[in-house]
Amino acid sequence: MRGQVSRKTVFGFIGPAVIGLAVVGIAPLLYAVWTSLHFYNLTKLKRVEFIGLENYMTVLTDGVFWQAMGRTFFLLGTALPLQIALGLMIALVLHQPGLTLIKTLCRLSLVLPMATTYAVVGLLGQVMFNQKFGVVNQLLGGADINWIGDPENAFAMIIFWDVWQWTPFVALVLLAGLTMVPGEVEEAARLETKSKWTVLRYVQLPFLLPGLVAVLILRTADTLKLFDMVFTLTRGGPGSSTEFISLMIQRVGFRGFDQGLASAQAIILLIITIILAQIYIRVFYKEV
Template structure:
């Protein structure tokens, strides 16, 4: 009797979570996989036709796909190392003893960019980078620089997306690395500081080995975030000018919502999911040898 009651209690607690996971995760994923094998265009009368792997072949031979992948990779290569470098510096400062009030205020300040949604960041960037009335160009004017067309120039628009991505997610990296630093045994760190005055040696030989799991988590999460980055560049530039900020998620939106080719958009999404899983496994294999 007690076993039956325990099973019912377990089902009562886990049932809603399992149902929610199926509803928002497994079912949409299965539907996307299914539709990726069909020609499914909302503008056609006969909207659904099984075409096998044709959508995947179209994606992998598409110049637009590889161009968007290149821009997404460039965003990751440019922004994430800067986020890790600045985030590590912030984490090391907050990890040092003393300055309790300063640390508390800094932690509170770090939450603000993370709590701001991508779409709001994009709108904020659009206003602040306006050529006529934006704060950035007003500050340039104070030092004698003529107004710069940031959003309307392909290179400047890409740099703008990189800048705002760094602004938004460097605090997240800092807090994750700070949590990793708390796993360093205090006695080992204190002994190392007695042996050497070099902060670099302490970081390299004492702190960094304990930061590896945190760095792997940062790389995995930031890779996934970069691959699905849509709201901020879309609200900021609509993927333009031209296709300068048309990252892979923006391309998928254009194919699915503006060209109405749901099957092709689903194939793009499944390929991106596969790339994310492969990259996560590579990160773990390279940096975190204990996980197999």
């Protein structure tokens, strides 16, 4: 019978990985839970003491946490629709027959932004969006826009880079969906109607939906994770205008030295992530 092996054999194969993951992945989380229940400040290590849920109460009633959350979801809410609209457009262009060579080139170019080191994206932002000698202002016809030093412009710049880096991902996911539409079905639909919109809405959309759900969940998770690019570009500033949730926790824990409070914030973030992961599993891994 397939799959019937002794427990010992199973453990021999999977044990090392599970133990490895438990040591580096789970033990630190338990430690974070412990820290979150204590007053734990890096500058006052003599005074570490148990304070129960006080840190959690502070997080939940504290405006800073919710502001950072709100900012994070505002970024998601502005960048994701742009990524989906542009991504769909790119996917539809690539899906049309013909022009193989330039389309292959285009597909390869799309891979580049996704793979780029986040920190390098941030550094590129520093150089290209510089007010005086940045190429962006030059391309805007010699504009004199202060991108990095102005709260709203800095936010727009972050949106730009997020869209630049992740629209290709959305495009390739949607393209994969488009290629799932059976050729005969698409052709038959095109003979029936001249409207591209009708074909998209009634023939292609059902095949795009799983990809769209995946994009929605993964982009949400990735925006909650977002740190490297913003840290190198604006450090969360000016003020706290681009301080998204992961940056805020990093600031509280390492620049504000309050590890207890930061851990409580991190645990709440972890709970949100677990819920997202559960949804993802329910939708995509029915067989597991």
